[in-house]
Structures are given as structure tokens and as C-alpha cells.
Amino acid sequence: VKYVYNFSEGDKDMKDLLGGKGANLAEMTKLGLPVPPGFTISTDACREYLKRGEVPAELATEVTKNLRKVEDEIGRRLGEPTGPLLMSVRSGAKFSMPGMMETVLNIGLNDQSVVGLAEFASDERFAWDSYRRLIQMFGKTVMHIEGDGFSDALDKLKEDRGVHYDHELSAEDLKGLVATFKEIFKAETGRDFPQDPREQLDMGIEAVFQSWNTERAKIYRRRERISESLGTAVNVQTMVFGNMGETSGTGVCFTRDPSTGHSGVYGDYLMNAQGEDVVAGIRNTEPLSTLGDHDPKSYQELLGIMRKLETHYQDLCDIEFTIERGKLWMLQTRVGKRTAAAAFRVATQLVDEKLITMDEALTRVTGAQLTQLMFPQFDDKAPKELLTRAMAASPGAAVGEIVFNNDDAEAAARAGRKCILVRRETNPEDLPGMVAAEGILTARGGKTSHAAVVARGMGKTCICGAEALRVDAEEKTLAVGDRILKAGDIIAIDGTTGEVFAGDVPVVDSVVTTYLAHGLEAGLEAAGADEQMADLVNSVHRLLTHADAVRTMKVRANADTPEDSERAIEFGAEGIGLCRTEHMFLGDRRVLIERVILAEEGSADRQAGFDALEELQKGDFLQMLRVLDAKPMTVRLIDPPLHEFLPDLTSLEVKVAVAKAVEGKADPADEKMLEAVRRMHESNPMLGLRGVRLGIYLPGLFDLQIRALTQAAAELKKEGLDPRPEIMVPLVGSIRELAIIRHNAEQIIAEEAAKAGVELDIHVGCMIELPRAAMTAEDLAQEADFFSFGTNDLTQTVWGFSRDDVEGVFIPKYIEEAVFGVSPFETIDQHGVGRVVREGVERARSTKPDIKLGVCGEHGGDPESIHFFHEVGLNYVSCSPFRVPIARLEAGRAAV
Numbered sequence: 001v002k003y004v005y006n007f008s009e010g011d012k013d014m015k016d017l018l019g020g021k022g023a024n025l026a027e028m029t030k031l032g033l034p035v036p037p038g039f040t041i042s043t044d045a046c047r048e049y050l051k052r053g054e055v056p057a058e059l060a061t062e063v064t065k066n067l068r069k070v071e072d073e074i075g076r077r078l079g080e081p082t083g084p085l086l087m088s089v090r091s092g093a094k095f096s097m098p099g100m101m102e103t104v105l106n107i108g109l110n111d112q113s114v115v116g117l118a119e120f121a122s123d124e125r126f127a128w129d130s131y132r133r134l135i136q137m138f139g140k141t142v143m144h145i146e147g148d149g150f151s152d153a154l155d156k157l158k159e160d161r162g163v164h165y166d167h168e169l170s171a172e173d174l175k176g177l178v179a180t181f182k183e184i185f186k187a188e189t190g191r192d193f194p195q196d197p198r199e200q201l202d203m204g205i206e207a208v209f210q211s212w213n214t215e216r217a218k219i220y221r222r223r224e225r226i227s228e229s230l231g232t233a234v235n236v237q238t239m240v241f242g243n244m245g246e247t248s249g250t251g252v253c254f255t256r257d258p259s260t261g262h263s264g265v266y267g268d269y270l271m272n273a274q275g276e277d278v279v280a281g282i283r284n285t286e287p288l289s290t291l292g293d294h295d296p297k298s299y300q301e302l303l304g305i306m307r308k309l310e311t312h313y314q315d316l317c318d319i320e321f322t323i324e325r326g327k328l329w330m331l332q333t334r335v336g337k338r339t340a341a342a343a344f345r346v347a348t349q350l351v352d353e354k355l356i357t358m359d360e361a362l363t364r365v366t367g368a369q370l371t372q373l374m375f376p377q378f379d380d381k382a383p384k385e386l387l388t389r390a391m392a393a394s395p396g397a398a399v400g401e402i403v404f405n406n407d408d409a410e411a412a413a414r415a416g417r418k419c420i421l422v423r424r425e426t427n428p429e430d431l432p433g434m435v436a437a438e439g440i441l442t443a444r445g446g447k448t449s450h451a452a453v454v455a456r457g458m459g460k461t462c463i464c465g466a467e468a469l470r471v472d473a474e475e476k477t478l479a480v481g482d483r484i485l486k487a488g489d490i491i492a493i494d495g496t497t498g499e500v501f502a503g504d505v506p507v508v509d510s511v512v513t514t515y516l517a518h519g520l521e522a523g524l525e526a527a528g529a530d531e532q533m534a535d536l537v538n539s540v541h542r543l544l545t546h547a548d549a550v551r552t553m554k555v556r557a558n559a560d561t562p563e564d565s566e567r568a569i570e571f572g573a574e575g576i577g578l579c580r581t582e583h584m585f586l587g588d589r590r591v592l593i594e595r596v597i598l599a600e601e602g603s604a605d606r607q608a609g610f611d612a613l614e615e616l617q618k619g620d621f622l623q624m625l626r627v628l629d630a631k632p633m634t635v636r637l638i639d640p641p642l643h644e645f646l647p648d649l650t651s652l653e654v655k656v657a658v659a660k661a662v663e664g665k666a667d668p669a670d671e672k673m674l675e676a677v678r679r680m681h682e683s684n685p686m687l688g689l690r691g692v693r694l695g696i697y698l699p700g701l702f703d704l705q706i707r708a709l710t711q712a713a714a715e716l717k718k719e720g721l722d723p724r725p726e727i728m729v730p731l732v733g734s735i736r737e738l739a740i741i742r743h744n745a746e747q748i749i750a751e752e753a754a755k756a757g758v759e760l761d762i763h764v765g766c767m768i769e770l771p772r773a774a775m776t777a778e779d780l781a782q783e784a785d786f787f788s789f790g791t792n793d794l795t796q797t798v799w800g801f802s803r804d805d806v807e808g809v810f811i812p813k814y815i816e817e818a819v820f821g822v823s824p825f826e827t828i829d830q831h832g833v834g835r836v837v838r839e840g841v842e843r844a845r846s847t848k849p850d851i852k853l854g855v856c857g858e859h860g861g862d863p864e865s866i867h868f869f870h871e872v873g874l875n876y877v878s879c880s881p882f883r884v885p886i887a888r889l890e891a892g893r894a895a896v
């Protein structure tokens, strides 16, 4: 195998092997952009390292060969005593994992080469600054030195010298600092700082491999559903220096504004600085546009490169660059992370600029982003106490108590309280707190700071660079002017406007939700004079309309009430895929169920109970069918075990026992009920007397539901409406079960139609939620007009576990142990449960090629699952009303 690729050997499509950073460095090299030479060690090498627990010997040889090539190109040798070549070692996995992995700069400096570098650059200060950075970064990331020893020493030195910024320290100061840093290094690690440049390099590479498995990286991957098995690539690259005086600098920029999508110059820049200085928020950065004044030549070149990259990638790119004494170098680019709003706007802007097609645009937005846009926002009209206004780094409206550290954030989240993590700046150590918090507020750093990038990635509200805030994490206080807030006080942050408010602020519907519910005109009206909002509404409308036009799957909703059905239809549902009828037996109607159960089979009493229920159900169905006029409505016959409608066994037992003890006898009605409850009690109700089993066991129960539905339909038909009910039988496992119910249903439908003098075409089908049903779907299809895969139950029955019993208990552990990438109840387990679905589809169609097939589990609203259902050829998905727009979008995306 080949483990190492020179930048000139790869391209942007090799992310699996070279990681995102390496693939894009190669692509930029190919485009002829000024990229410092270097090479990428592949993810194969990392996986091999993780497997063997040591660096493969072949790798060392390849590194030597590739290093030699770069040295020859530059004309200098790594770490040689005069004019040394220095390298950076940079991690880069397939998916960008901001701040997760480690970077080491200035590899190759030692006690000799630092002198050589000073002479070579004619700048002593610069050389010693680079050396102290190496010891610090190497100490922290390669040797895992914890604590603030290095930065405390640096701060103390600045204090002693009475200066504010690093770059105000002299060469002599920095020499002294290097000596101090070496002492810290030795004290913490028990060894001297390695002087051999190649040893530094090899240790750096190994540290990057290891950093794949840090706790922080694991948390991030779990959250982002990135597979544990990918591994990271390592980029080894010639150093260029942004810290070589006032004509040098380093910066980060976007080709468009990542929060609005507007094209223009967006970025932060820092003169005389290196690497992470910009994102760490250590010094306040300058807006990129001022670079035009400092260094017009580099600025113009950068603008040209930005245009070139955007045209080439046909998307918003983010860029890291460094200027070394007036020469511009590109250090990184990638298709940039963006807010949900920007994703929609950028996609349609690129269409309007003729860079991409509408189909392509659809692939650039996701259902998850649309979900974010549907979040409520702060009410404009509510009274608010504005504390300060800062950088709107990630949109949303978050309210919660102030917390200053991970522990407090996690404690609040565990207790079910919302919190806002407030930090001076964040770094990767703060990740658990960021995960637990509703929103993040920092006092330092710009749109490209760690807090901003991570928050956008996680879809959390974030405001950064709120310089008016004085954050004291030790004392747990937050001060603005003379207003002082403490941990536990409530604040509200608006990640769209950058406003920070003291106290609670009420939230209102999002404009996008208004559009989704009431149409384009209403959406635009709600946007009012806000052009960006109006732009967003238009973009969402265009993309959703396109999704509707291209998708092959219909989208229905799971809804049991007229209100939910109305909402679903507003959101674009084309029918109801699952109307559960069990709630129609609750409340006041419970007594009727009790009466039915207590009565003898075939008795007049039981029939009276049935009749009463039938009348009530008919009323329910009339309402629902009216709302759904001309749209299909799938009614699932009663599914849960009957005892769910009866009193609780234990409390009834206690009641009867207490009555007997105190009064010598219990109420005979209670005793009779207790007997019934005991009879119906099941130790494993999920697999017990429910669904079709109940329908067969308790004759008349399904019949009353079918009759109520049929009568309701007949009545509406006579009114001139177009009711389209479908009868769905739950938990069927055998053709005989379905045949019995279908036979009854057909008889009832025929009777009622004749009575009413109308024609009724009511389809009868069943759910596929048992493995046996899927595996015999070719039989069931003979008796069914449609199937609906109930993937919740199917997941339970295929895996053999019940959701309620496992969800909080072992699923988290299983995710940690990578048994699941994600809970199989959230995203369908394609490999197992999905295979059963696929087989069911094939078998069903082998009998009835045009049988209608849908899905009505919660997976029907999950983006990844929707793509799978499209692929296996389902006709529709059914999901909760709020997810209908997301399902429309994702079904469209799946089809392009």
C-alpha cells in the first residue's frame, strides 16, 4: 500500500483517503494556487496505526522519501542549523471536526536551528517567538501537558515587562521564555524537549493519529454521527510565517457571509500573528476589508482566489491564509459551514448566478436546516432589557440560566433546566458544556472563533465577541457596565441579531413557519420590511416547490385530531397515513370500554356498550373526514392492549384490600373490575393481546369502528363531499387474520352503502410491523389494498426489544460502544430492519405490482430514513405534522 501522497498527487474527491483538509490542499495545488508544499499521510495509515497500536514501519520510509522531495523543492532541510525548513503537522479527517484534532506548528526548531532561522529571516524576535510556540504546542498536544503553565508564564512575562500583547515582547524576552518553557516541559514530562527535528516530526504524526480517540473527538463524532472507523489523515506542510513582522499576518475568510449568504468580503485578519491566534480570540482581529489598506497587492490576489474557488467549488468556501512578508499563501479551503438560512439563500443565489441547477441546489440544503428555520424567535414587541449587542454567530433564540463551566451546564441539563454557557472564549475543552447548553455567549472572538464554528455545526444559538461583557468564571459573574449577573440568572440571546437580554423573553413563530403554514404571501407579509427575511422565504419557497415537483414519494401525516390534520394539510400533507383511534376510547369514554369488558360475550349489555362507542366514533370520523375531504385518510383500528383502558392493577388491588380490611368488604363493582383487570393483565403487553389479535378475540370491537367509519363516509358522500377513508389492520402476522377482518369489513361496507344508497370504495390494508408479515407479504398482498410499514414496532420486533424498556437504559451505552451509530428508533437500521422492509416490498409487489406501500413510523420524518424509503420504492411516507415540510424537502432531495 501507499500511505503518503504529495499535495500534487491528490484532488478534492479523495476525502476518504486524504481527509478533507488534505484533499482540498491537493485541489488548490492542482489549481495552481500558492500552497506551501507538503504531503498527506492517508487515513489508511491512521487506521493501520490504530489497529496495530504502533506506527507501521513502512510509513517511516515513505515519510523520508516525501520529506526529501519537499526539501529539494524548497532547497532547505528540515531543522538544519542554518536557514532551516520548518513544517507543520496538521490533522484532517474526512469530515471537518473543528478544534477536535491537534495541529503542531514550527516543527524543526531546536537550540541550533532557532539561531539559523533568526539569521535566515534577519529577525531574532520572530525566530524565538516561533520556538516558544513549538515548545508550547508540542508540549500541549503531543505530550499532553495539562494546565496553564505555559500561558501563565507568558502572561507573567508580559506583566513584568508592562506590555499588553505578545508581539510587544522583545527577542531577549522570548529567549528567556523559551528557557522557561523548556523547564516546564521537562518538569511535566520528565524528559528534555526533543532536539532532533525528525523525532519531533514523527512524534507529531503519531500524536495526530492518537488524537482521533480523544474524548472530545468521540463526543463530537457521536453528536455528528461520524463513524468511529474513519480515522484521520495527517498533513505535513512547509511552514510559512505570519509572525514575521508587520508585513506578515494570518487570517480566515469566507467567499460569502456564512450567516446571511450575501456575497462580499467576510473575514478576520491579524497582523504579525501565527496560526490559531485568529480563532483563539487572543487578540481582537481586524475585519478583512482593512487588509486592502495594509497590503493592497495581497488583498487583490486573495479576492481573485476567492472568486476562483467559489466558481470552482460552486459553493460558499471558507479559507485560511497567511501572508509572509507580503507574499500570500493559502493554507486551507473547504466548502464552508453555514447557517441554515444562509444555506437556503446561497443555494438559490448560486442558481440565479447560473453556477448550479435547481436540482443541484436541492442537494445543498437539508431537512435538518429547514427544521432549524422553523424554530420560534424572540417576540419583537415584548419588553426587553438589552445588555449588549455583539456578533450574531449562529441563529436561534435561546433563553436559560447563566452557567460558566461544563459541570454547571451538564448539571442544569440533567435537571431539565435550560442554560446558556457564558465564556470569555471557548476552546475544545468546553465542548461538553456547549452540548448541554441551549446557547453559547462569548466575550471574545469573531464569526470564525471556536465557539461560532462549533455552535453553527451543532445548530445551537451563539453570540460571540461581546466585548462589553466582563466574564469572571471563577466568581461566576457576568458584568456589563455596573449591571452584574450571577450564575443561575436568566438571560436570553438572539443568535440572529446578536442581542443579549437580561431576563426571560417570550418567543414567537418563525417567519418560515408562517410561510409553511399560510403560504408565500403570508410569509412575505410576516417578513415585512426585512429584506433578508423576505429573501429567505422566497428561497425556501423555491426549493420546496422544486422538491414537490421532483419527488416521487407522497407525504402524509400521522394525525388523530381534526386540529392536527388541519395543521398537517397546511404544511402540505397529501393525506393522513396514520389516524390512531385509541385516544377515541379515553376520557369520558373509558367507562364504556369498562362496560364492554365486564359484560358477557354476546350479551345485550356488551352490545349496548358497542353501540354507544360506535355513535361517538362516528362523530370523530365525521370531523376528520370533513377536514380531509378528497384526501386519503388511513384509519388504524384499535391497536394497544385493552387493559390500557382499564384501571391500574396495583392501585385497584390496594383499594379492594383496604376496603376489606377497614369495612370488612369491598364494593362488588370494584371486585368484579379487579377480576377483569387481573384477567387482562399481561407481563409483556407489547407482544400480547393487541392489534388484530384483540379484534379477533373480542368480536364486535373492530366491527363498531368499521361501521362508524363507513357510516360517516356515507353521510358525507350524500352531502356531496369526497371522503376517502382507508381501513388499516394493525399487528397482522398471517393472511388468515387479515382475511377474517377484511371479510367482516367488506360485509359492513356493503350493508352500509346499500342502506345509504351510495357507492363506497373503501380500501382495506394492514400494517407490516412483524417480521412474519414482511416475510409473507406476498400472501398478505392477496387480501390487502395497501401496506403501511410500522417501522417503530418493526424495529422492536426485528431486534426483539421493547422501546420503552431500552431507550433510556442501554441504547446510550450501545451508542457509546458503537453497537449503534444512532438509535434505531431515530434513524432506520437499514442493514437489519431496512432489509426486512425491502424484502416486504419485493414480496408484496410480486403478488400485486401496483399495491400502495407506505411507512407510518416516526422514521417517516427522519431525513436519512426518508432517503432509504425512496430507494426501496415506497409510495409515501407519513410523519408528524411538523415534519411534513421536512419530509417534502427530503423526498425531493432523494429523487434528484
Ligand code: ADP
Residues within 6 Å of the ligand: 036, 087, 088, 089, 090, 091, 098, 099, 100, 103, 105, 237, 238, 239, 240, 241, 242, 250, 274, 275, 276, 320, 322, 331, 332
Ligand atoms: P484546524 O483544523 O484546527 O483548522 P489547521 O491544521 O488548519 O487546524 O491549523 C491551524 C492553523 O495553523 C491554521 O489556520 C494556520 O493558521 C496554521 N498553520 C497550519 N499549517 C501551517 C503552515 N504550514 N504554515 C503556517 N501556518 C500554518
Ligand code: MG
Residues within 6 Å of the ligand: 099, 100, 101, 102, 103
Ligand atoms: Mg486546531
Ligand code: MG
Residues within 6 Å of the ligand: 320, 332
Ligand atoms: Mg484550519
